[in-house]
Amino acid sequence: MFPESFSELTFYQKKKDILIYTAADSKHQYILKCSENIPSVRQALLDEYEGLSPLSHPSLPHYYGFQEDFTLPGTSVPLLALCMEHCEGTLLPELVPSLSLKDLLRILFSTGEVLAYLLENGILYTDLHPSNLLIRTMDQYRMVTLLDFTYCYYFLNNPNPPYTLRFSYNLSPDLKGQQMLIQELTFFLHALLEQKEQATENQTNLLQKSLPFSVYMLLETGNHPPETLSLREFLLMIKQSII
Incomplete structure (x- = not known):
């Protein structure tokens, strides 16, 4: 399930059309992949979520959800957002x-x-x-x-x-x-x-x-x-x- 809110949200890096953030709440550490609603990017993020979220393997991150109306703090522009586990190592x-x-x-x-x-x-x-x-x-x-x-x-x-x-x-x-x-x-x-x-x-x-x-x-x-x-x-x- 996509987290309801985050206690921490920090920009990490940009890869092409995708902005990557680290985030956290009281339970977990997360990685957020965010983008404007570009059709090809939307499909890429959706394919990643639908392909990997059903899987369970110790070498794969856990996926928490995909949203199409996520807003960053202080903004009102809806973004695509894929939320996944922030893995340690x-x-x-x-x-x-x-x-x-x-x-x-x-x-x-x-x-x-x-x-x-x-x-x-x-x-x-x-x-x-x-x-x-x-x-x-x-x-x-x-x-x-x-x-x-x-x-x-x-x-x-x-x-x-x-x-x-x-x-x-x-x-x-x-x-x-x-x-x-x-x-x-x-x-x-x-x-x-x-x-x-x-x-x-x-x-x-x-x-x-x-x-x-x-x-x-x-x-x-x-x-x-x-x-x-x-x-x-x-x-x-x-x-x-x-x-």
Whole structure:
């Protein structure tokens, strides 16, 4: 249920046509995504709410409601507003310099698990990059919280959206859903390895050169995934690389 009122409301940032606020009441911390009533943005926010609010997964935020007549304090202009959980954790890029290769692979596996769950529920998550992951703990596999679902592909609810999907990487356009996610996870791992290298002084390419054979094969396979390789099979390859 959309909160009746907020005791705190603070502007956080703007992303294209969407204003993002942090908010709170006596019970919870929230994120509010607000926008003028632009048809394509309205549909993007509505797709996000209708696609994700029925789901329950430890790596996904909880959704509290969608309103089309929300007003900010001191204003009278109605806005679209999507209210969701403000999740706790540390953004992944802040942690990468201190993480081991094993840590990065565990994060990759946890991320792949939630992408597989989303795909099974009609959502192709296309905006995977390190800044869209919060890390809660390094003590278990379900350690990540995925962020920013606006402009992803809600193919069950809306197979022909009026907005442009957002892709973090230059993925092969002819890939199907599972293979696209495999390539996306692979490019995500490349990005993590590059960040790790850049944070390590005088050790350019050291991490890449010292990769175990199983990780090297993981990257080679995921760069151009075969049609016969399922996402679950690729996740098994990741898990085997961790051991």
